[in-house]
Amino acid sequence: MVTVTESAQMYLAQLIGKQEVEGMAVRMFVSQPGTRFAETCLAYCKPDEVKEEDERIDYPSLIVYLEKISVPYLAEAVVDYDKDKMGGQLTIKAPNAKVPNIASDSPLSEKVNYFLITEINPGLQSHGGEVSLVEIKDGIAVLKFGGGCQGCSAVSMTLKEGVEKKLVERIPELKGVKDVTDHSVTDNAYYQ
Helix, strand or coil, X not given: CCEECHHHHHHHHHHHHCCXXXXXXXXXXXXXXXXXXXXXXXXXXXXXXXXXXXXXXXXXXXXXXXXXXXXXXXXXXXXXXXXXXXXXXXXXXXXXXXXXXXCCXXXXXXXXXXXXXXXXXXXXXXXXXXXXXXXXXXXXXXXXXXXXXXXXXXXXXXXXXXHHHHHHHHCCCCCEEEECCCCCCCCCCCCC
């Protein structure tokens, strides 16, 4: 689940030790989970702020509470602390904060979103583009392109040879894709 390195445990325990509240812990959560705006956060957690549904992780000198709704988004997260000449830096790497790992029984829309965000959009971003899921209709993923893909003269090839091919290969229950983008707007198009 979540890994807090030994150096991060020591650093966080030191910060908590400076607080004047007995039984202080750390709460870890993701704000706006599952979106491109997701942020992974750490905060002080007083004993009266602990929620019954929180997941608790006990370390020798530290207690970390995971917000229940954030747990799937915190899978494989790592909290680390690197000491340097200026003091040090606490880092949080949460590869699933924007999109949780999917399971074979996840809804079709979650599977499509997962692959759009993790496999399709990184390639489109090199051209300043992106694609998002509008809806699933009768097994067809209805998509909307933006950025450099909107109005791009190569978008139909990108849709059929790139996006659709990869999605149908990865998600066998998906029948195909449909583009609902208004491509008459060519202001930022990669190819015109």
